[in-house]
Amino acid sequence: MPKVAPIDSRAALLTVEAVDKVFPGNVQALRDMSLTVREGDFISLLGPSGCGKSTALRLMAGLSQPTAGRIDWAIPRQKGDLGVVFQEPTLMPWATVAQNVFLPFRLEGRAYPSVRDDVLNALKLVGLDRFQNSYPRELSGGMKMRVAIARAMVTQPRLILMDEPFAALDEITRFKLNNDLLAMQARIGCTVIFVTHSVFESVFLSDRIVVMAARPGRVIEEVRVDAPYPRTEAFRTSADYAAHCRAASTALEHAMAEAA
Numbered sequence: 213m214p215k216v217a218p219i220d221s222r223a224a225l226l227t228v229e230a231v232d233k234v235f236p237g238n239v240q241a242l243r244d245m246s247l248t249v250r251e252g253d254f255i256s257l258l259g260p261s262g263c264g265k266s267t268a269l270r271l272m273a274g275l276s277q278p279t280a281g282r283i284d285w286a287i288p289r290q291k292g293d294l295g296v297v298f299q300e301p302t303l304m305p306w307a308t309v310a311q312n313v314f315l316p317f318r319l320e321g322r323a324y325p326s327v328r329d330d331v332l333n334a335l336k337l338v339g340l341d342r343f344q345n346s347y348p349r350e351l352s353g354g355m356k357m358r359v360a361i362a363r364a365m366v367t368q369p370r371l372i373l374m375d376e377p378f379a380a381l382d383e384i385t386r387f388k389l390n391n392d393l394l395a396m397q398a399r400i401g402c403t404v405i406f407v408t409h410s411v412f413e414s415v416f417l418s419d420r421i422v423v424m425a426a427r428p429g430r431v432i433e434e435v436r437v438d439a440p441y442p443r444t445e446a447f448r449t450s451a452d453y454a455a456h457c458r459a460a461s462t463a464l465e466h467a468m469a470e471a472a
């Protein structure tokens with residue numbers, strides 16, 4: 213994807229400023245997290261279990277409020293500017309694929325005929341337009357996740373938040389979905405924040421890897437992946453990819469050592 217501007221000159225989209233999140237029982241899930249998310253970024257949040265990745269994503273989605281600090285959109289936010297994908301596809305089993313993808317519009321009170329083309333285009337982007345009348349039970353795990361991604365992008369959001377969306381899938385399906393996700397991001401030009409445990413996945417997808425440590429959850433380092441987009445299978449086997457994986461692994465080791 214031709215990412216138009218170098219990371220530091222991209223316009224800000226969302227700012228996370230000195231955020232703390234403390235859960236009942238004095239569990240400090242996040243301490244002093246700051247991050248400027250910029251238009252067109254592909255950011256991975258990478259870190260060991262319990263370092264607050266999902267908590268950070270939920271705060272950015274507005275599903276939970278910080279205990280201290282602020283999270284602000286840097287642009288006037290419109291309906292449909294945010295899409296979220298969780299680890300489970302969470303599809304409505306009684307509804308067809310098209311009806312599932314229509315959901316964000318339905319919640320806005322829109323009628324299906326007025327957005328039918330958007331629904332079909334989103335399904336086309338994830339390669340499932342032929343399955344619009346199928347039900348979730350007829351689909352494989354990878355296909356269900358594609359439907360969840362189509363649902364998150366049907367409104368052409370500026371920002372898509374993804375919480376380990378491919379963790380439950382086999383490696384071949386995961387690789388394929390990684391490729392397709394980058395193609396989709398290029399097509400709709402959105403910003404992505406992606407939670408993962410996988411160094412390899414984070415390097416393949418991201419241009420910014422935010423490495424986090426646990427107890428308390430915090431950001432310890434940002435690794436930049438300056439390899440150009442589009443990233444292909446050739447990138448996955450390149451020396452450049454291996455070098456970035458080493459850098460991210462080293463940062464992750466520091467994160468684990470900090471929590472030890």
Ligand SMILES: Nc1ncnc2c1ncn2[C@@H]1O[C@H](COP(=O)(O)OP(=O)(O)OP(=O)(O)O)[C@@H](O)[C@H]1O
Nearest residue numbers: 235236239241260261262263264265266267268429
């Ligand atoms: N609703 C909650 N109530 C109490 N504690 C919570 C809650 N949600 C998360 N925590 C705690 O906050 C910390 C961070 O959790 P979080 O799920 O954000 O981490 P994570 O990095 O996403 O972990 P994983 O990779 O295992 O999903 C953990 O100690 C967790 O037990």
